[in-house]
Structure formats: C-alpha cells, structure tokens
Amino acid sequence: MSEIQLKPIWRWQWTLMAGIFLLIVCAVAITIGPVQLNTIEIIHTLLGRETSLSDQERSLLIEIRFPRVALAALVGAALATSGAVYQTVFRNPLADPYLLGAAAGAGLGATIAITVARADFYPSLPIFAFIGGILAVIATFLVAGRLYSDPGSLLLSGIAIGSFATAVQTFLQQRNSDVLRPVYSWILGELTVADWSSVRWAALYIFIALGILFSVSKILDALMLSDEEAFSLGVSPNRIRIIAVCAATLATATAVSVSGLIGFVGIVVPHIIKRLTKKATNRALLAIALFGAAFLVLADLGARTLISPAEIPIGVITAFIGAPFFLFILRTRSKNQ
Amino acid sequence: MFRRKEKLSVVFIAISLLFSSTVSAEAREIQTKYPLNIVSAGFAAKLPAKPVRIISLSPSATEIIFAINAGSQVLAVDDNSNYPANVPTSSLSGFAPNLEAIVALDPDFVILNKDSTKSDAIHKSLTNLGIPVMMEEAARNLSDVYKEIRIIGKAVDQQVKARKLIVNMQKRIAKVIESSKKVKSQSFFHELDNTLYTATSKTFIGNVYRDLGLKNVADAASGADSSGYPQLSAEYLIRSNPQIIFLADAQYGESISTVKARPGWHSIAAVKNGRIIELPADTPSRWGPRIVDFYELVAKSIK
Numbered sequence: 282m283s284e285i286q287l288k289p290i291w292r293w294q295w296t297l298m299a300g301i302f303l304l305i306v307c308a309v310a311i312t313i314g315p316v317q318l319n320t321i322e323i324i325h326t327l328l329g330r331e332t333s334l335s336d337q338e339r340s341l342l343i344e345i346r347f348p349r350v351a352l353a354a355l356v357g358a359a360l361a362t363s364g365a366v367y368q369t370v371f372r373n374p375l376a377d378p379y380l381l382g383a384a385a386g387a388g389l390g391a392t393i394a395i396t397v398a399r400a401d402f403y404p405s406l407p408i409f410a411f412i413g414g415i416l417a418v419i420a421t422f423l424v425a426g427r428l429y430s431d432p433g434s435l436l437l438s439g440i441a442i443g444s445f446a447t448a449v450q451t452f453l454q455q456r457n458s459d460v461l462r463p464v465y466s467w468i469l470g471e472l473t474v475a476d477w478s479s480v481r482w483a484a485l486y487i488f489i490a491l492g493i494l495f496s497v498s499k500i501l502d503a504l505m506l507s508d509e510e511a512f513s514l515g516v517s518p519n520r521i522r523i524i525a526v527c528a529a530t531l532a533t534a535t536a537v538s539v540s541g542l543i544g545f546v547g548i549v550v551p552h553i554i555k556r557l558t559k560k561a562t563n564r565a566l567l568a569i570a571l572f573g574a575a576f577l578v579l580a581d582l583g584a585r586t587l588i589s590p591a592e593i594p595i596g597v598i599t600a601f602i603g604a605p606f607f608l609f610i611l612r613t614r615s616k617n618q
Numbered sequence: 619m620f621r622r623k624e625k626l627s628v629v630f631i632a633i634s635l636l637f638s639s640t641v642s643a644e645a646r647e648i649q650t651k652y653p654l655n656i657v658s659a660g661f662a663a664k665l666p667a668k669p670v671r672i673i674s675l676s677p678s679a680t681e682i683i684f685a686i687n688a689g690s691q692v693l694a695v696d697d698n699s700n701y702p703a704n705v706p707t708s709s710l711s712g713f714a715p716n717l718e719a720i721v722a723l724d725p726d727f728v729i730l731n732k733d734s735t736k737s738d739a740i741h742k743s744l745t746n747l748g749i750p751v752m753m754e755e756a757a758r759n760l761s762d763v764y765k766e767i768r769i770i771g772k773a774v775d776q777q778v779k780a781r782k783l784i785v786n787m788q789k790r791i792a793k794v795i796e797s798s799k800k801v802k803s804q805s806f807f808h809e810l811d812n813t814l815y816t817a818t819s820k821t822f823i824g825n826v827y828r829d830l831g832l833k834n835v836a837d838a839a840s841g842a843d844s845s846g847y848p849q850l851s852a853e854y855l856i857r858s859n860p861q862i863i864f865l866a867d868a869q870y871g872e873s874i875s876t877v878k879a880r881p882g883w884h885s886i887a888a889v890k891n892g893r894i895i896e897l898p899a900d901t902p903s904r905w906g907p908r909i910v911d912f913y914e915l916v917a918k919s920i921k
Contacts, residue, residue, distance in 0.1 A: 315851040337856060337885040344882035345852045395870075455714050456697075473813050473852060476881040590854030591842030592814075 295558045299571035303354065306575040310350045310582045315589040316341060349475040352483060352539060353581040353595075354574035356472070357546055359487045359536040361573020363529035364547020365566060366494050369501045370522050370529075371436060374610065377547035378533035381435070381526065382442035384544075386417020387537035389446040389453075395464050396457040414534030417442050418526070471594055472540050472581050483539045490532035491570060497525055498566045543577070543596045545603020550576050552610055650775040658769050659732050661741060661753035668775045669727030669750075673720060675712035676754050679729040680705055681906030682770050686779035693725055701900065701908070715740050721747060727773065729754055757905035759825050760791070766905070783907060790910045791829075794917045798830040801920050805833040807860040807888070808902075810847065811867045812876075814855060820846035823866075823902055826909070830916055835860045856882050862920065863888040866903070868896035895919045 311327075312320050318338055325332040326342060334342070360378055367376040378384055390413020424438035454464055500521050503510045512518065536543070550573040551565075558565045577599070584595040654665045671693040674680040680699035683692055695705050696712030710719055714735040720728060721744070728744055728751045730737055737753065744751045752773060757763045764784045771780020806827060808817050818840040819828045827834055835850075835858040842848035863886070865872050874894045883889050901912045 315854040316857045337859070340882045340885050341853050341856050345856065348881070349852075455711065471813055471849075473849065474880075585851050585853070588839075588842045588848075590851050590858075591839035591848035592851055594849075 295554070295565065296568040296571065299554070299568040299575070303571045303575040303578070306578050306582075307350055307354065310353075310578045311342075311346060313582060313586060314346050315585060318342060344476065348477045348480045349472050349581065349585075350578055351480045352475040353472050353578045355480065355483050355487050356536040356540045356543065357550075357577025357580075358491065358570040358574040359483075359532035360543065360546040361550035361576070362491055362494055362566060362570045363532045363536075364573075365551035365569045366498075366501065366525050366529040367547070368551060369504065370525050373436065374552070376436070377545070378529070378536075379443065379544065379547075381421045381439040381530065382417035382446055383414045383530050383533045384537050384542050385443035385446040385450070386420075387411065387414035387534050388542055389413045389417070389450045391538070391541075392450045392453050392464050396453045408538070410538035411534045413446070414530065414537060417446055418530045471592070471596075472584070473592055475539075479539050483535050486535040487532050490528045490535070493528035494525065494532070495566060497521055497528075498564075501525060502564060541594075541596060544600050545607060546573055546577055546580075546599055548610070549599075549603045549606050552606070648777050650772050650777060654773065656752060656769055656773055658766070659753040659755035661751070663745070663750040663752055665727060665750045665773060667726070669725075669773065671724065671726045672729070672774065673710065673723060673725040673727070674699060674729045675710060675715055675720075675734065676729055676731045677701070677712070677900070678757075678904045678906040679731075679752075679754055679766070679770060681904060681908060682767050682783075683729075683774060685783055685907040686767070686771055686774070686776040688770075688774040688776045688779075691774055694723055717743050720744065721749070725749060727752070729770070731756070757822050759822065760909075762822075763905045763909060764788075767907075787907060787910050791913050794910075794913045795829050798917050798920065801831070803831050803833055804861040804920060805835055805858070806862040806864060807835050807850075807855060807858075808864045809867055809872070811870065812872055814850045814852060815847060816850055818846040818848065822905055826913055826916060830913070830920065832862075832916075832920065852882065856886055859885075859887050861887045861891070861893060863894045864902075864916070864919075865894065865896045869899035872896075893919075 312318075312323060316338075318334065318341075322332045322334050322338075323342060326334055326339060332339070364377045367378065367380055368374055370376075371380070387410040390409040390411070393413070394409035421435065421439045421442045424442060425435045500514065500516050503514050503516075504518055504521060533547075551569050554565045554569045554572055558568065577595075580598045580602070581595050583598050584593045587593055650668070652665055652667045656663050656665070668691075670691045672683065672688070672691050673694050674683060674692060675696045677696070677699045680692075680695045681701055683689060684702050684705065689702075689704070692706060694708040694710060696710045697707065698712055699705050699707055708723075710716065710723075712731060712734060715730065715737070717740055720740075726749065728749055730741060730744075730751050730753055732753050732755045734740070741751045741753055752769065754766060755762070757766065764787075767780050767784055768777075771777045771783075808823065808827065810816055816836040816839075817823045817834075818836045819825065819834050820840055824834055824836075824846060835855065836848060838854070838858070839848040839850055840846065863877060865877065873896055874892070877883060877894050878889055888894055895915075897912075897915070901908045901915075
C-alpha cells in the first residue's frame with residue numbers, strides 16, 4: 282500500500298477528467314430545471330447576447346438557477362475535500378466532516394438562531410451555524426486534551442461532542458415545537474434559497490480553506506504513513522494536523538451554514554477517486570474537490586427535478602446514495618483485513 | 619297510481635315524525651348526562667362526571683373550550699396555548715407530553731393531540747389511571763372543526779354554547795364566502811417558511827383559500843407528499859407568478875421587505891403590485907373558533 286502512495290507522480294489526467302466532468306455536469310444542471318428554458322437562449326443569455334427570454338426567465342436563470350448550481354459546486358468541493366483531509370489526518374477511512382462534531386455543532390448553532398434568538402436573528406442563521414461548528418471543534422480538541430494528536434482519542438471526543446450538540450439541539454426543538462419546521466428543513470439540507478450573496482460569502486471562506494489544504498497536502502501524504510516520516514521531512518506533525526483540521530473545519534462549517542447538513546459527500550467522493558486513481562487521498566485532492574463539486578451539482582439536480590415542482594431535500598439524496606456506499610466500503614475493508 | 623302516491627305521503631309523514639322525535643330528543647340532551655362515552659379520532663373515553671379539572675394539550679382545543687365558556691373548568695393548558703389572554707398556560711408540552719407531569723396535576727379530563735409524541739401510549743396510560751382522555755386529530759376541514767367543538771361541548775357540559783358557536787361560525791363563514799364570489803379568482807402562494815414550504819388545497823388551510831375561490835400555485839406539487847405540505851422550487855414559484863403572497867412565516871421574521879429583497883422575486887406579480895400579506899401568528903395554523911377571523915382576513919385581502 283505504501284509503495285503506491287509514495288510514487289511521486291501527480292497524475293494530472295485524472296484531475297483534468299474530473300474538471301471536464303464538472304463542466305459537463307454544470308452545463309447540464311444549468312440547462313435543466315423545473316422550468317423549461319430553451320438551451321440556445323440560455324447560451325445566448327450567458328454570453329450576454331440578446332435573447333428572446335422574458336425578463337422573468339432571465340432573472341430565473343441568472344438569479345435562481347445559476348447561483349444554485351454554483352453553490353452546490355462550492356459546497357460539494359468543500360465537503361469532499363475536507364472529508365479527504367480528515368481521513369488522512371486521522372488515518373481513518375471512515376472519517377468525514379461530521380466526525381469532529383463540526384456538523385452537529387453547526388446544526389446546534391442554527392437551531393439556537395431559530396429557537397432562542399428568534400425573529401430578529403433569523404437572517405443570521407449562517408453565522409450562528411458557523412460559530413457553532415467552530416466551537417464544537419474547539420471543544421473536541423479541549424476534551425481530547427493532550428491526547429489530541431492521538432487519532433483515536435480525537436475521534437471519540439468528536440463523537441461525544443457531536444452527540445452532546447445533537448442532544449441540546451433536540452431539546453431546543455422539543456421546547457420550541459412551533460419552529461420545528463424551519464429547523465427540520467434546514468437540517469435535511471437544502472440549496473433551495475441559494476443566491477449570489479450566499480455564493481460570494483461561501484466562496485470566500487471555501488477558497489481560503491481549500492487553498493490552505495492544497496498547500497499542505499504534500500506534507501499530509503507523509504503524515505498518512507507515520508509521524509516519523511513527517512519529522513524526517515522537517516515538519517511538526519501536530520502543527521500540520523491542527524492547520525489541516527482547522528482549514529477543513531472552516532470549509533465544512535461554511536458549507537453547513539449555507540446548505541444545512543448534507544451527509545456522505547465527504548466519504549463517497551474521496552473513496553471513489555481513490556479507487557479510480559489508486560492514489561493517496563492528498564495526491565488526488567484537486568480531483569476530489571472537482572469531483573465532489575460535480576457530485577453535489579448532480580445530487581441537487583435530482584433534488585429540484587425528480588418530483589418537480591416540489592423539492593426533495595438534497596441531504597436525502599446524498600444519504601440515499603452515500604449510506605449504501607459507506608456500508609460497501611466497510612464490508613470490503615473488513616474482508617481485506 | 620293514486621294509491622301509490624298515498625303510500626308515499628304516509629311514508630313521508632312517518633319520516634318527518636321520526637325526524638321531529640329525534641330533534642326533541644336532542645333538545646332534551648342539552649344537559650350532558652354522565653357517565654358519558656365519547657369517541658374521538660378513533661379513541662373511546664368515558665367521563666364519570668362533569669370535568670372541572672381539565673388539561674388541554676392542544677392550542678386549538680384550548681381556544682374551543684374558552685370560546686364555549688368552559689374556561690373555569692380548565693386546570694392547565696400546554697405551553698403553546700396562548701389564547702385567549704387569560705388561559706392558564708403551563709410548562710406542559712403538548713408536542714411531547716410528559717405523563718408524570720400530567721398525572722401530578724390530578725386532572726379529571728385530558729385533551730391530547732394525536733400527532734404528539736407517543737400519543738397512543740400516553741392515552742393508554744392515562745386511561746389505565748382512570749383519567750379520561752379525548753384524543754384530538756388535526757382537522758382536515760371545517761366539518762372536523764365543528765365535530766371537535768361538538769364533542770368538547772358535550773364532554774364539558776356546554777352543549778348549548780357549542781351549538782351557538784358552530785352556528786355563529788357557519789354564518790360568518792357563509793357570509794365571507796358569499797362576498798368572495800363577487801371577486802374574480804386570483805392565484806396565491808401560502809408561505810410556511812423561507813425555504814418555500816407551502817400547503818396545497820388538500821390541507822386544512824388550503825381549504826380556506828379554496829373556499830374563497832383562490833387558486834393555489836402549490837397544487838401543481840400536490841402529488842409530492844401525502845400530507846399536502848410540499849417544498850416548492852424557487853424557479854417554479856417565480857414562473858407560476860402568484861398574484862398574492864401570504865406569509866405564514868411573518869412571525870419568524872419574514873416580511874414584505876424581505877420578500878421584495880429576494881433574488882428574482884421582483885418579477886412576481888404579487889411583489890410588483892405590493893400584494894404581500896403578513897399573516898398573524900397562530901390563527902392560520904389552528905382549527906379553533908379563530909379560523910373565522912382567518913377567513914375574514916383572507917377575504918379582505920383579495921378585494
């Protein structure tokens with residue numbers, strides 16, 4: 282296993298293919314929607330030429346459909362990449378953005394925004410989610426204490442913090458049954474109300490986080506083998522771990538805050554890419570980001586068209602594909618060992 | 619031929635006699651006789667005597683009890699029961715009822731919503747402890763509302779008031795519906811939250827709009843879920859171009875200005891013409907006496 286991973290070749294072909302796949306998926310997603318629009322007119326509109334689309338159709342395309350596809354791509358890239366990084370840092374193939382309690386913490390933050398803070402704070406839901414996610418990760422590190430560099434301890438404390446956050450969230454929901462619907466629909470995950478301002482906001486943080494992750498990915502390869510390996514490269518394993526986890530959490534919390542809890546992207550995508558490329562996670566990080574973006578754009582296409590004009594929560598679609606896949610990985614691994 | 623007609627008239631007289639006798643029988647039953655057996659939402663209950671320590675775990679039922687002058691018989695109501703102003707709101711949850719907390723108050727009649735957590739088990743336990751429970755189902759239409767008022771009226775021995783309330787509601791609603799017939803049909807969107815969850819004409823609230831001759835843009839998605847509360851695509855909503863928007867989520871911070879600011883919504887007729895109605899809290903979601911107020915409010919806004 283280590284032999285394959287140490288090959289210092291970056292197979293750019295896979296990255297290129299993932300990029301082309303993403304472009305095709307985005308093109309399809311922009312063309313198809315609950316409202317039928319002429320493909321040629323769409324292309325004209327995007328190129329800024331004159332079209333026969335009505336004002337309403339134009340605004341529908343530019344202000345509703347386009348940002349939604351963009352947001353799906355951003356969130357998908359963020360979740361897949363941070364999933365891949367968590368898996369490397371904790372040397373655990375089943376680790377994902379939900380692991381450190383980040384998602385549960387963000388969920389709690391959003392619930393607090395809706396239930397306790399009430400009407401005045403309703404528009405600030407993403408900020409609450411973000412704060413919740415970051416606080417949960419800090420709590421996870423504090424609980425793990427000096428053992429934070431031990432993957433096992435960190436995993437367990439992440440699970441404990443996640444359960445705690447979920448418990449508080451459930452309690453708040455029970456005490457505020459009148460706002461159950463907004464909390465519930467947010468938890469299921471959705472991109473239904475994506476707009477350009479949320480795209481800009483999410484893009485800023487996600488690009489910062491992904492930039493950091495790409496730049497440390499080579500060192501992460503060494504970490505995948507052993508801490509000694511990393512030391513021999515002249516880097517402090519723990520510092521890299523903290524940087525990587527913080528960046529991945531930033532990406533996750535941003536994704537969660539704009540789209541709710543969308544599960545399994547962080548597991549499914551890295552594993553598919555790793556199987557295809559036979560590469561260590563980090564060597565394929567860019568391909569994982571691009572493919573993650575494509576995966577979520579496709580899932581969202583399903584969410585908005587399968588029972589159109591109604592919506593299916595996107596979290597339901599990703600979990601529907603992801604959960605069986607998760608079990609498949611679990612079984613094939615247990616057979617190998 | 620002639621004989622047959624005679625026979626028919628005899629039958630008619632017999633039938634009308636039968637009717638008049640039942641009416642007078644009903645009149646005699648204006649005072650509830652205990653022990654009383656009631657059946658509601660498929661659950662039976664037996665009240666040994668007139669209840670004077672009632673716990674209502676449903677805001678709708680609470681409003682009904684107080685509207686028929688039985689408020690003095692109420693011991694406590696759930697945490698969401700906030701109308702009328704003088705209700706004895708407690709910390710009891712109607713959403714996830716706590717058996718011990720209910721029993722500790724020593725009630726002699728409990729009204730429980732069927733949609734609450736483990737309502738079956740709570741019903742069974744309370745019944746076993748000798749506390750009669752009326753299981754209440756969310757109303758699907760007006761006749762469900764009247765039925766609930768009738769059952770509660772009988773159970774709390776306020777049948778005359780219950781009947782008066784029903785007649786009054788029927789009159790007011792008939793008047794509103796009559797007046798709405800003069801207005802030509804318009805399309806609308808009823809917003810439950812800002813992620814575009816809505817209610818189709820299948821729902822209780824959807825019925826109100828339909829009664830008033832309005833056209834629900836969500837009906838195109840009525841096949842999406844069994845209960846009639848689908849989530850609409852923003853694209854579809856903009857294309858469907860509703861003439862009026864009703865904000866049932868005004869209590870959660872949505873308003874005319876937040877709707878106007880949503881991307882792409884400026885092209886919707888309701889937004890262009892400023893026909894966005896911020897609905898008051900609770901009235902659209904309760905099937906109590908105040909549903910009439912909601913009818914009147916909607917009727918006023920479509921003129």
